[in-house]
Amino acid sequence: MTVPVRITVNGRPVERDVEPRLLLVHFIRVFAEQTGTKIGCDTSQCGACTVLIDGVSAKSCTTLAVQADGSSVTTIEGLSDGEQLHPLQESFWNKHGLQCGFCTPGMILASHELLRTNASPSEAEIRHGLEGNMCRCTGYQNIVRAVRDAAETMATAK
Amino acid sequence: MFAANFEYHRAGSVAEARQLLAAHPGAKLLAGGHSLIPLLKLRLAAPEAVIDIGRIGELRGISNGGGALRIGALTTHAEIASSDAVKSGAAALAEAAGLIGDPAVRNRGTIGGNVAHADPASDLPTVLIALDATFTVNSPDGERSVSAADFFQGMMATALGEHDILTAVNVPAGGGGSAYVKFSHPASRYAVVGAAASLTVAGGTCTSASVAVGGATAVPARCASVEAALAGQALSADVIAAAAAAAGGDLGDDLLGDVFASGDYRRAVTPVYVQRALAAAAERAG
Known part of the structure; x- marks a missing residue:
């Protein structure tokens, strides 16, 4: 069928x-x-x-x-909007929020969901919001920094 | 992983789902799929037909009336966790729904699919037993109501018959305070042990207590000795700790154990989570 x-x-x-x-x-x-x-x-x-x-x-x-x-x-x-990366993509790049990159597409979309429901998350809220996404390279520190950075960029852009 | 092949039928209404169930013996109902699809992929379930009820609007949403919340079977965990009506009327349920899996899982997983699956490590059955919820079931003979105590019958086993459709979960709202606390498996977020407590307080003393523990047994266990130790007492930290200490004895002899946590470990850790749930519920009960 x-x-x-x-x-x-x-x-x-x-x-x-x-x-x-x-x-x-x-x-x-x-x-x-x-x-x-x-x-x-x-x-x-x-x-x-x-x-x-x-x-x-x-x-x-x-x-x-x-x-x-x-x-x-x-x-x-x-x-992304053509060549224009989404602020989350820019921030993951600028803050080195990845190493091998395998988890990154899912990590960025989970971060997108977090910022959709909470535009200005604390560090604890970022870690909680991304708990369904695993990264075996970075130890998460730079991922958290990237999400905070993107949240600030997106708040400024509004 | 690929599931075994199955026929797919999409139902637009409960009546249509009813007809499809009658026409396809052994078919499985698909809501959000977050319990069923993993089973299909592991081939622990291989039905000939899957009936998708996920788009039936009449099965979705939360209403409040007659002192109870009516939660449609297709309401997602995310909707329950963020509902003001659930947060104020049945705090333990909002809390448990917000602890299931992760945000993406909560966006698609539904209360109906969760309880119909009756996974012993699931969170909602424990809370719904503690809150004395009832389940509305549409069956060929008409609609019936099943208590939580009767609904969950064993590991992955419920009172739902082959032709039944769970349409709503009804939860008494208001009154006292309730809370749910769990020890999560670090990868799956399923409960190694989860404790739900519901308390009512009048004139400074506890007038009723309801406590259930999940994750440790095939069906969440009501903790009768904990409940008895609280009734009529002023809910001080010492009284709560003393009552919770007995919780391990309420689990019976048949505990679940796996490579992650033995049955003995689950029994030993149970009083800690019962104590935390009681303390939070007591604070909310005021």
Whole structure:
């Protein structure tokens, strides 16, 4: 059995007939050809697969593509405005909030969710807000600095 | 990981879900998917059909009436954790919902999917038992109400029959104070041990106490000896500590243990979390 699914990924509608068991993360990587989103633990614990569904964060390894039918999905590739990086992307770069980079797409989208719900988080709130995303390189210090920096940039821009 | 193949059907209403369930014996209902999809991927569940009820609007939302909160089965953990009505009427439930998984999990996981799954390490069953919640179930014979004490029947086992649809969770609101405190597994955030307490206080003394512990047993355990030790007492720190000390004895003989925490460890740590939950609930009860 296949089911027709239409998902707008980073502004571009993608239509496919998919097996119902197809995970959203595979739809994004294989059919939408946006490979920034990573599959890490594949058990909804590590957060590498975090994307935005209609603007709200979700773990795409624990969401079926059929569940996102009709939705708009934003991945790391869709966060920038052309060549203009999102403030979170700028801050992760400037504050060295990554080393190997595998967790970074999910980490940035989880940070996006945090700042959507709390525009000026404390350090403790940043650490709590990112607890569903694991980084095995940085020890998190520079990730926290990057999120604070981005929050300040975004507050100034308003 | 890929699930085994299954047929997919999307229901637009409870009535349609009812028809689909009748037409597809053994089908599983899909709400947010955060309990079911992991099981499908591990192939611990391999139903022939999955019926997606996730878009049924009538099953979503929180209303307050008649001294109780009615929480639609598709209400997400994030919605419950941020609801003013839940925070003021059933603080332990808002607290527990806000401690599930992480923000992305809470955006999609639902109260109905969570309790229908009945994972012993889950947070909400413990709170709903302590708060004496009732569950509204739509079945072929009509609608029925099931108490929390009867709903959770064993590990991953509930009172829901093959043709039943859980439509709402009803939680008594107001009165005293309640709280939920847990020892989280550091990766999954599931409860190694979680304690829920609900207290009412009048004239400086405790008029009723309800305490439940999850994570340690197949079904969350009511702590009758803790409750009895609190009734009629002024809730000083000493009284709470003395009552909580008995909590390990309320868990019975059949404790869960795994590579992360043995049954003995869970029993030993239980009084600590019961004490913290009672202290927070007592402060809220005023």
